[in-house]
Amino acid sequence: MASQSQSYDAVVIGSGPNGLAAAIRLALEGLSVKIFEASDTIGGGMRTKELMTAGYKHDVCSAIHPMAVSSPFLKKLPLNDFGLEWIHPDYAAAHPLDSGEAGILSRDLHETAFLLEEDEGYYKKLVEPIVSNWEGLTHDFLGPLSVPKHPIALASFGLKGLLPASLLKRKFKTEKAKALFAGMAAHSILPLNSIATSAIGLVFYGAAHTGGWPLPKGGSQSIADSMADYFLSLGGEIETDFRVSTLKQIPETKAVLFDLTPKQVNRIAGDVLPSSYRNKLSSFKYGSGVFKIDYILKEPVPWKNSECAKAGTVHLGGTFEEIAESEKMISEGSHSDNPFVLVAQQSLFDDSRTPDNKHTLWAYCHVPNGSTRDMTGIIENQIERFAPGFKDIIEAKVTMNTADFENYNENYIGGDINGGRQDITQLFSRPVSFINPYKIPAKGLYFCSSSAPPGGGVHGMCGFHAANSVLKNEFGRSKSDWTFNI
Numbered sequence: 177m178a179s180q181s182q183s184y185d186a187v188v189i190g191s192g193p194n195g196l197a198a199a200i201r202l203a204l205e206g207l208s209v210k211i212f213e214a215s216d217t218i219g220g221g222m223r224t225k226e227l228m229t230a231g232y233k234h235d236v237c238s239a240i241h242p243m244a245v246s247s248p249f250l251k252k253l254p255l256n257d258f259g260l261e262w263i264h265p266d267y268a269a270a271h272p273l274d275s276g277e278a279g280i281l282s283r284d285l286h287e288t289a290f291l292l293e294e295d296e297g298y299y300k301k302l303v304e305p306i307v308s309n310w311e312g313l314t315h316d317f318l319g320p321l322s323v324p325k326h327p328i329a330l331a332s333f334g335l336k337g338l339l340p341a342s343l344l345k346r347k348f349k350t351e352k353a354k355a356l357f358a359g360m361a362a363h364s365i366l367p368l369n370s371i372a373t374s375a376i377g378l379v380f381y382g383a384a385h386t387g388g389w390p391l392p393k394g395g396s397q398s399i400a401d402s403m404a405d406y407f408l409s410l411g412g413e414i415e416t417d418f419r420v421s422t423l424k425q426i427p428e429t430k431a432v433l434f435d436l437t438p439k440q441v442n443r444i445a446g447d448v449l450p451s452s453y454r455n456k457l458s459s460f461k462y463g464s465g466v467f468k469i470d471y472i473l474k475e476p477v478p479w480k481n482s483e484c485a486k487a488g489t490v491h492l493g494g495t496f497e498e499i500a501e502s503e504k505m506i507s508e509g510s511h512s513d514n515p516f517v518l519v520a521q522q523s524l525f526d527d528s529r530t531p532d533n534k535h536t537l538w539a540y541c542h543v544p545n546g547s548t549r550d551m552t553g554i555i556e557n558q559i560e561r562f563a564p565g566f567k568d569i570i571e572a573k574v575t576m577n578t579a580d581f582e583n584y585n586e587n588y589i590g591g592d593i594n595g596g597r598q599d600i601t602q603l604f605s606r607p608v609s610f611i612n613p614y615k616i617p618a619k620g621l622y623f624c625s626s627s628a629p630p631g632g633g634v635h636g637m638c639g640f641h642a643a644n645s646v647l648k649n650e651f652g653r654s655k656s657d658w659t660f661n662i
């Protein structure tokens with residue numbers, strides 16, 4: 177139980193990447209900050225656990241971190257001094273097809289383009305301007321909707337980003353370039369004919385050719401641990417096993433930052449919110465869910481295309497059209513028997529994940545929000561399609577459906593891993609369309625989770641922007657007073 181006698185400048189509820197980022201940002205300005213975390217360990221979507229057998233480490237949620245290494249805030253923190261070590265697989269991603277060929281996303285733009293054969297020229301034309309303007313783009317994209325500070329960088333993105341992926345893909349000639357793009361755009365968890373799904377795909381290409389798509393040595397928990405240790409070194413406090421269910425539990429403070437989604441904020445703070453705002457939070461849209469399997473494998477996945485074994489992430493689902501069809505079905509509330517499956521094979525590149533020469537595998541597919549259907553067979557058929565013999569090398573597995581995810585972390589409403597649907601209406605102006613979307617219209621209350629801009633992923637930018645808003649509104653500190661900036 178928190179000591180009610182102590183007061184803090186700010187209190188953060190939840191220790192996900194955004195809660196930790198917000199807390200660090202405020203502590204960097206000398207404020208006293210305390211984090212309350214419901215679970216017995218910190219980290220939110222960055223936990224790594226021994227789910228089946230001692231010594232085998234599985235990333236329960238996030239696994240691969242293009243957004244963390246591209247984050248203007250996280251990359252400025254000395255997290256490597258606190259034990260964070262990035263590992264870069266030979267390739268960021270691979271996308272095998274039935275023909276036996278595979279689209280390959282290398283860290284090197286020219287290699288990626290070259291491997292796309294006939295599409296070499298168009299890939300370069302599309303992605304090179306994004307890569308050259310990456311710094312400015314990440315500053316503008318990883319924040320709330322505002323006047324761009326880097327208009328030239330944004331122009332490099334052009335109208336292409338606004339297009340549905342299904343339109344932009346027409347510029348590619350080869351099946352593998354189209355499929356590779358489908359896999360990137362499908363990270364949006366939206367139908368690929370939705371506006372701006374191209375932007376998501378292009379951002380994942382840009383990230384690959386700049387910071388890469390690394391995985392942390394030891395698991396995503398190392399990001400959480402390094403952030404928490406850095407926060408503690410700045411004088412911050414963390415209390416785990418403390419689920420906040422009412423504002424009355426919170427010690428005296430000037431600011432409360434919720435690393436939570438609208439549903440929980442309504443529950444915890446509803447009685448101090450204007451009814452119009454409560455209604456807006458109630459109409460916030462959550463996205464599709466996920467069904468996940470963690471494996472212990474007797475040996476590495478026997479990919480038909482051996483280049484897939486060099487990739488940290490493998491996207492499965494076949495052609496652009498197949499992936500578009502499955503994402504469409506899911507957004508309409510049905511399950512796909514031929515889903516897009518995201519696979520991460522961390523132990524191929526990080527030998528600290530297993531105690532012996534066996535392997536771990538992380539795989540999930542999208543499902544309708546709230547689904548409880550067991551997708552094990554369907555995911556395994558999809559892996560077997562591109563890796564015949566896969567089913568024979570499974571030693572153990574554990575599955576999580578959308579209800580398991582919500583039980584594990586209350587933020588994953590109906591299995592939505594992004595804190596809300598990331599369509600154009602909710603991408604930059606979430607959870608409500610306010611000029612300052614972080615500020616809740618009640619004294620000292622703020623959103624700092626992925627339900628605020630720029631949304632899901634491990635980048636901490638929602639927390640960073642929320643904390644800046646707290647500094648300005650509650651402590652009267654303008655940018656010129658800050659000792660830390662990005």
Ligand SMILES: Cc1cc2nc3c(=O)[nH]c(=O)nc-3n(C[C@H](O)[C@H](O)[C@H](O)COP(=O)(O)OP(=O)(O)OC[C@H]3O[C@@H](n4cnc5c(N)ncnc54)[C@H](O)[C@@H]3O)c2cc1C
Nearest residue numbers: 190192193194214220221237238239240420625626633634
């Ligand atoms: C299966 C899966 C795969 C993913 N893969 C990736 C990936 O590879 N790369 C990537 O970048 N992102 C990935 N993500 C998304 C990423 O994990 C999330 O977008 C990110 O964690 C959101 O951060 P957050 O800080 O907003 O919230 P969270 O990480 O959800 O943290 C919220 C915290 O608040 C705590 N909490 C909840 N309610 C309360 C309460 N009442 N009182 C106190 N504490 C509370 C929770 O226990 C949790 O620790 C994945 C997510 C999932 C589930």
